[in-house]
Amino acid sequence: MSAATDRPMRLGLFLQGAGHHVAGWRHPEAQFGGENLKLIQGIARTAEEGHFDLLFLADGLTSSADAHPSFVARIEPIALLSALAMGTKHLGLAATMSTTYTEPFHIARAFASLDHLSGGRAAWNAVTTSYARSSANFSRGDHPSHDDRYAIAEECIDVVRGLWDSFADDAFVKDKARGVYVEPDRVHTLNHEGRYFSVKGPLNASRPPQGHPIIIQAGSSLPGQRLAARTSEIVFTAQQTLVEGKAFRDGLRGFAVEAGRNPDHVMVLPGVCPVIGGTEAEAKALYAQLQGGIDPAAAILLLNDRLGHDVSGYDLDGPLPNLPESDQLQSRARLLTDLARRENLTLRELYYLVAGARGHRIVWGTPEQVADALEEWFVGGGSDGFNIMPPFFPTQFERFVGDVVPILRKRGLVRGEYVGNTLRENLGLPRPANQFFPD
Amino acid sequence: MSAATDRPMRLGLFLQGAGHHVAGWRHPEAQFGGENLKLIQGIARTAEEGHFDLLFLADGLTSSADAHPSFVARIEPIALLSALAMGTKHLGLAATMSTTYTEPFHIARAFASLDHLSGGRAAWNAVTTSYARSSANFSRGDHPSHDDRYAIAEECIDVVRGLWDSFADDAFVKDKARGVYVEPDRVHTLNHEGRYFSVKGPLNASRPPQGHPIIIQAGSSLPGQRLAARTSEIVFTAQQTLVEGKAFRDGLRGFAVEAGRNPDHVMVLPGVCPVIGGTEAEAKALYAQLQGGIDPAAAILLLNDRLGHDVSGYDLDGPLPNLPESDQLQSRARLLTDLARRENLTLRELYYLVAGARGHRIVWGTPEQVADALEEWFVGGGSDGFNIMPPFFPTQFERFVGDVVPILRKRGLVRGEYVGNTLRENLGLPRPANQFFPD
Numbered sequence: 001m002s003a004a005t006d007r008p009m010r011l012g013l014f015l016q017g018a019g020h021h022v023a024g025w026r027h028p029e030a031q032f033g034g035e036n037l038k039l040i041q042g043i044a045r046t047a048e049e050g051h052f053d054l055l056f057l058a059d060g061l062t063s064s065a066d067a068h069p070s071f072v073a074r075i076e077p078i079a080l081l082s083a084l085a086m087g088t089k090h091l092g093l094a095a096t097m098s099t100t101y102t103e104p105f106h107i108a109r110a111f112a113s114l115d116h117l118s119g120g121r122a123a124w125n126a127v128t129t130s131y132a133r134s135s136a137n138f139s140r141g142d143h144p145s146h147d148d149r150y151a152i153a154e155e156c157i158d159v160v161r162g163l164w165d166s167f168a169d170d171a172f173v174k175d176k177a178r179g180v181y182v183e184p185d186r187v188h189t190l191n192h193e194g195r196y197f198s199v200k201g202p203l204n205a206s207r208p209p210q211g212h213p214i215i216i217q218a219g220s221s222l223p224g225q226r227l228a229a230r231t232s233e234i235v236f237t238a239q240q241t242l243v244e245g246k247a248f249r250d251g252l253r254g255f256a257v258e259a260g261r262n263p264d265h266v267m268v269l270p271g272v273c274p275v276i277g278g279t280e281a282e283a284k285a286l287y288a289q290l291q292g293g294i295d296p297a298a299a300i301l302l303l304n305d306r307l308g309h310d311v312s313g314y315d316l317d318g319p320l321p322n323l324p325e326s327d328q329l330q331s332r333a334r335l336l337t338d339l340a341r342r343e344n345l346t347l348r349e350l351y352y353l354v355a356g357a358r359g360h361r362i363v364w365g366t367p368e369q370v371a372d373a374l375e376e377w378f379v380g381g382g383s384d385g386f387n388i389m390p391p392f393f394p395t396q397f398e399r400f401v402g403d404v405v406p407i408l409r410k411r412g413l414v415r416g417e418y419v420g421n422t423l424r425e426n427l428g429l430p431r432p433a434n435q436f437f438p439d
Numbered sequence: 440m441s442a443a444t445d446r447p448m449r450l451g452l453f454l455q456g457a458g459h460h461v462a463g464w465r466h467p468e469a470q471f472g473g474e475n476l477k478l479i480q481g482i483a484r485t486a487e488e489g490h491f492d493l494l495f496l497a498d499g500l501t502s503s504a505d506a507h508p509s510f511v512a513r514i515e516p517i518a519l520l521s522a523l524a525m526g527t528k529h530l531g532l533a534a535t536m537s538t539t540y541t542e543p544f545h546i547a548r549a550f551a552s553l554d555h556l557s558g559g560r561a562a563w564n565a566v567t568t569s570y571a572r573s574s575a576n577f578s579r580g581d582h583p584s585h586d587d588r589y590a591i592a593e594e595c596i597d598v599v600r601g602l603w604d605s606f607a608d609d610a611f612v613k614d615k616a617r618g619v620y621v622e623p624d625r626v627h628t629l630n631h632e633g634r635y636f637s638v639k640g641p642l643n644a645s646r647p648p649q650g651h652p653i654i655i656q657a658g659s660s661l662p663g664q665r666l667a668a669r670t671s672e673i674v675f676t677a678q679q680t681l682v683e684g685k686a687f688r689d690g691l692r693g694f695a696v697e698a699g700r701n702p703d704h705v706m707v708l709p710g711v712c713p714v715i716g717g718t719e720a721e722a723k724a725l726y727a728q729l730q731g732g733i734d735p736a737a738a739i740l741l742l743n744d745r746l747g748h749d750v751s752g753y754d755l756d757g758p759l760p761n762l763p764e765s766d767q768l769q770s771r772a773r774l775l776t777d778l779a780r781r782e783n784l785t786l787r788e789l790y791y792l793v794a795g796a797r798g799h800r801i802v803w804g805t806p807e808q809v810a811d812a813l814e815e816w817f818v819g820g821g822s823d824g825f826n827i828m829p830p831f832f833p834t835q836f837e838r839f840v841g842d843v844v845p846i847l848r849k850r851g852l853v854r855g856e857y858v859g860n861t862l863r864e865n866l867g868l869p870r871p872a873n874q875f876f877p878d
Contacts, residue, residue, distance in 0.1 A: 018620070026615040035555045035645055061544065063605065063643035069620035073611070073645045079521040083556050101542075104498065105576040113515040116474045117522050119468040137544040146575035166502065176465045179734055181457070181508035200575035204502035206474055206512045223673035255863070295618055 004280045009413045010376050010385025011048045011405075011426070012094070012236075012269055013054045015040065017070040019392030020273050022302060022355045023293030025069050030392035034074045037083065039057035043394055044084045047091055050401035051415055052094030053426055054123060056216075056236070057081065057388055061101055061134040067301045067356070068302065077328045081192050085118035092423035094123035094216055094234075099156040100149050101129055101138050104197055107156070108163035111213040112205035120209030120422030123433045124160075125216040125236065133229075148225040156217065157231050161435075164204030164212050189437040210424045211431040220248065220332070229255030229266060233429055236387050238332060238359045239270045240339050247380030266431055267384035270377075271360035275391050276399045287364040290391055291352055299355035306359055307333050316348040332359055357389055367403035374404075375413060448817050448845075448852045449866070451495045451533070451675075451708055452486045454479065456509040457770045458831030459712050460801075461741060461794045462732030469831035473513045476522065482833055483523045485749060486530055489490025489840035490854055493531030493562060495655075495826055496520065500540055500573040507741065507797070517549045524557035531862035533562035533655055533673075538595040540568055540577050541590050543636055546595070547602035551644035552650040556771055558649030559861030563599075564655040564675065567592050567663075572732070589662040594633045596654065596670050601629045603651050605641030607876035627875040649863045651868040659687065659771070668694030668705060672868055676825050677707045677798045679778050682717075684821030689768055704868055706823035709816075710799035714830050715838045726803040729830055730791055738794035745798055746772050755787040771798055796828055806842035813843075816850060 017034030018025035025032060033039045041140040047055055057077040077095035084091060093114060097107050107124070115122035128149035144152065171186035190201030197312045217228040218236040228235045229252055239245035245268075253263035275290065277283030304310050309323045320340040325333070336359055340350045356362050363373045377383055390397040408414045420426045456473030457464035464471060472478045486494050496516040503510040506695050516534035524532060532553060547562070554561035558739045567588035574582040583591065610625035629640030656667040657675040667674045668691055678684035685705075692702035714729065716722030744751050748762045759779040764772070775798055779789045795801050816822055831837040847853045859865045 023618070025613070025620065026618060028615070030615075032613055036791040037556055060643065063626075063641045071643070072621050073643055074554055075644070076517075078515075078546050079517050079549065079552040079556060082518040082521040083525050086522050102545075103540075103577050106541075109515050110518065115477055116514055117518060139636045139638060167512070174464070174471055176467070176469075179462070179465060179732065181464065182511050187502075197578045198575070199578060203514055204499065204500045205514070206511070210778070241519050293618065383658070 006101050007264070007384065008415045009374070010267055011050070011052045011406065012056045012385070013043070013052050013245060013389040013397065014058070014271060014387045015390045016058060016389070017074050018068070019070070019396070020360070020389035021275075021290045021391035022068050022298060022358075022390030023290050023295070024303060026293045028121045028291065029395045031394060033393050034072070036069060037075075039178055039394065040080070040086050041084065041396060044088050044091060046065060046394070046398055046401050050405045051418060052091060053270050053385070054423060055081075055084065055123065056094040056385050057096060058125075058395060059096035059127075061129065061137055062097060068298075069291035078114055081114055081122075082117050085114070085121065090418040090426070091121065091123050091134050092123055092214065092426065093118055094125055094214070095127040096127055098127055098129040099153040100136075100144060101134060104159040105163065105203070105287060106201055108160040108203050109205055110162075112203065113207045115213045116205070120424065122210070123214035123216055123234070123423060124210065125218060125219060126157055126232075126321045127152060146221070147223065148333060150219070150227060152196050154227055155196050157227075158193070159190070159192050159197050159199050161212055162192060163199070163203040164208055165434045165436050166190065167206050169207055173205055178250035186437065188386075196260050207434065208420050211434070214353055214423055214429070215428070220335075225252055226255055228252065228258040229261070233267065235266060235268050235425065237268060237270050238335060238361070239382070240335065240361055242377050242380050242382045244335075244338075245270055245377060246380060249382060249384075267427070269385050269387045270383050271357070271387045271389050272374065273357035273360055273362045273389040273391055274396070274400055274404065275368055276367060276396060276403065277364070278366065280365055280369065282365060283364045283369075287362070290337065291356065294352060294355045296351075299351045303336075303351040304338055306354055311347060314347055320345070320347055321352060335359060337383060357391075360389055361387050367399070367407055370400075370404050371407040371411070374408065375411065378413065446703070446823065447854045448813070448847065449706055449708060450489070450491045450853060451493045451824070451826040452482070452711060452836065453495045453497070453826045453828045454482060455497060455828070456513050457507070458835070459796050459799070459828035460714075460729045460830035461507050461737060461797075462729050462734070463831030465732045466729065466831050468834040470833060471743065472832050473509060473511070476514075478833065479519070480523065482736035482836060483527050483530060485833065485837055485840050487527050489859060490846045491530060492824070492861060493533050494520075494523065495533040495564065496535060497564075498535035498537075498566075500537060500576055503610070504835075507737075510832040517553055517741050520553055521556050521612075525555070526561065529857040529865070530560065531562055531653070531865065532557055532560050533653070535564040535566050536565050537573075539566040539583060540573060540814065542597040543595045544602065544638055544642070547642050548644055550599075551603060551642065551647045554647035554649055556653045559863065560811055561614055561647065561649070562655055562673070563654035564657060564861060565596055565671075566657060567591060568703050586661070586662065589658070591635050591668060595636050596666070597629050598633070598636050598638050599649055601631060602638070602640055603647055604640040604873045606645050606876050607873060608646055611645055612650070624878065645734070648656050650873070652867070653862055659774075664691055665694055667691065669698040672704060672706065672866065674705060674707050674815040676707060676709050677774060677800070677801055678821070679774065681816050681819050683774075683777075684709055684816060688821060688823075706866070708824050708826045709822050710796070710826045710828050711800055711813065712796035712801045712830055713835070713839055713841065713843065714801060715806060715809055716803070716817065716834060717805065719805055719808065722805060722808075724801045726801070729736040730795065733791060733794045735790075738790045741797065742775075742793050742840045744792040745775055745793055748784060753786055756785050758791060759784070759786055774798060794795060796830075799828055806838070806846055809843050810841075810846040810850070813847065814850060817852065835871070
């Protein structure tokens with residue numbers, strides 16, 4: 001690495017069917033990846049050529065054409081990543097799964113399976129499902145409150161980690177002569193009885209190659225940060241300025257120390273949407289073209305979603321009104337409110353800005369300028385790397401890998417090779433001991 | 440096809456980690472496929488070389504070392520089949536998923552995803568989960584009764600099929616110029632409100648390539664047969680004699696006609712465990728070797744599971760005692776009771792027989808003899824084909840494909856090629872119309 005830093009910049013690719021910019025799919029070069037396996041396979045290969053640490057899939061439990069075309073139809077993440085594991089060798093494979101709407105036994109099993117299929121490259125983005133509309137697809141009563149969702153998530157993650165530890169690494173002796181397939185005293189029955197879950201165990205999977213698949217979290221509220229600091233290796237977040245980003249990362253590292261962990265084992269990856277042109281003028285024009293493609297009606301719906309309030313009745317050319325706190329995406333809503341106040345944005349300006357990358361930072365410029373922006377943030381302590389959110393696929397991502405990554409490499413900021421076999425090894429993280437078989 | 444029949448014999452491969460015979464894994468040639476992707480990929484390729492219609496994965500929601508080593512640890516079926524879809528082109532990919540312990544939204548999405556990833560080769564084996572111990576992993580109260588499980592399954596399957604029909608085939612116009620990604624009037628919101636489920640929809644997946652993935656069922660009780668006749672394309676069953684097998688198939692075809700369906704669109708595939716030797720003596724010796732490897736304690740547990748009663752206290756050399764009806768595997772328990780009475784078996788003889796292939800028929804002999812047994816059953820109207828359950832992998836399955844399939848082909852019983860692109864096309868079944876967009 002360069003003198004500027006002794007840690008490599010981590011790179012995730014946030015794959016989203018129709019690209020991240022809400023109007024990205026309308027660009028002439030854009031292809032639609034929601035259910036297009038061939039396109040997605042090509043993107044995954046490109047990410048691996050760029051030595052990305054991982055490919056990240058968001059998820060949702062509803063079909064929603066209103067806010068973003070990527071949310072209408074998408075392949076279930078575990079199925080998709082299992083397929084992508086076959087055509088890649090080193091790339092980490094991260095899938096989102098809801099602690100509110102999935103049984104911990106199913107979660108533990110899904111990620112153990114992906115870890116086995118990929119030879120130790122699985123990561124679980126544990127989300128609590130912000131959107132209340134999801135409950136309508138799951139025969140439940142009301143969507144739980146923000147606090148309840150985090151209490152459920154706490155318990156769920158502990159159960160999942162307990163299930164991953166069901167078998168000692170040497171449990172499967174498969175001794176044909178003795179007729180012993182698994183050593184009974186190397187199996188742990190969890191017998192979990194908690195406030196939200198009763199799960200007996202053991203899991204019907206041997207211990208994953210990584211011990212525990214990597215855990216990612218994206219909740220930036222205070223309960224979210226504390227949970228992430230205790231249980232996660234990667235935190236995905238939206239931050240608009242380096243000052244905010246650094247404060248967030250410093251805070252999280254503090255919580256990690258409080259939780260008895262090495263703060264370097266919790267990596268903060270803000271989302272960044274790089275809009276890349278051959279010249280500054282070209283990049284600016286591309287950004288303007290993308291912004292020009294935004295449907296105002298869709299943009300306002302997206303803003304409503306992010307704020308947790310319907311603002312469509314307010315004066316679009318006036319300031320953001322004062323709104324009570326939402327129970328939905330608390331931290332994201334606060335981020336946008338701060339942004340609007342700080343930059344003195346009208347409602348219209350805010351929703352066009354948000355629509356671009358759903359509250360994530362957009363960086364437009366030449367490859368050199370994009371690399372500068374990432375370096376400044378990274379060296380300034382605002383992050384441990386980035387989750388790259390191309391405005392559309394595949395050409396904008398190909399430009400990032402072909403033009404930006406070589407600059408980052410020349411500057412000694414990113415690795416030029418994979419250093420391990422598993423995602424955990426590539427991230428420089430130890431394999432956790434089995435809590436029931438510590439030997 | 441031969442003069443004997445105008446329909447091809449359908450072949451499924453029932454893949455099970457450690458082989459189907461409970462002691463199969465102890466054979467020197469046996470390899471363990473539970474979590475061994477390389478081995479499983481090789482087996483799938485062999486199945487495709489033999490022009491098998493589908494590869495079938497059972498599943499369970501508990502880890503159980505007692506009854507069969509295959510049940511201790513296995514890769515989650517959708518993840519595994521998504522991976523196998525990448526290395527195969529024609530093979531149907533069938534996964535088991537429980538209507539009792541999985542949300543219909545998750546089920547619909549999983550199989551839509553697999554169907555998209557595989558280009559139309561997905562099949563869902565809808566099971567109600569017989570074993571009460573599964574409930575202990577899912578934070579629920581008691582395991583529902585047999586009748587309730589079937590009522591839940593009825594409603595669940597209807598919801599899943601409704602969700603698969605969320606989008607008209609032409610809904611995704613992706614019109615860049617107009618900025619219309621999906622046509623709003625080509626999307627159906629299910630708004631299902633039933634006795635067990637409330638599911639709003641739409642599904643976040645476009646309509647699967649097959650329209651509806653193939654539905655398989657394995658319940659042989661009367662409610663199970665009626666459900667299968669109304670909703671399924673394939674019925675997997677255990678039958679010990681041709682007379683029973685023919686009665687079962689005739690009955691099911693009758694129910695299909697009652698339900699307004701073409702009876703040829705419901706195919707009955709009994710499980711068969713072929714133990715193949717170069718000579719009759721070799722096959723007999725192999726069968727004896729397998730039976731000799733059975734652990735009596737494990738065998739009695741397996742028999743208990745199948746009967747739904749603990750018979751370990753009874754005289755092993757006496758007859759099967761009279762037992763009240765079980766709520767668990769009703770039809771399988773009756774099958775075994777009938778078998779024991781008919782063949783005048785002691786309890787010990789019965790459990791050794793059951794342990795072999797868990798109540799499925801075992802056929803041992805030369806390739807010619809195995810082919811004879813399958814032909815007799817098929818031509819006699821006992822089945823539409825077979826779900827092949829090799830006693831161990833991979834050599835016994837390689838012998839089936841290398842030695843038995845060519846004989847079946849020479850006799851004109853099986854196809855020598857894939858006739859379509861999707862599983863549905865290969866099975867000669869029409870693509871169902873969308874119930875909400877029939878045009």
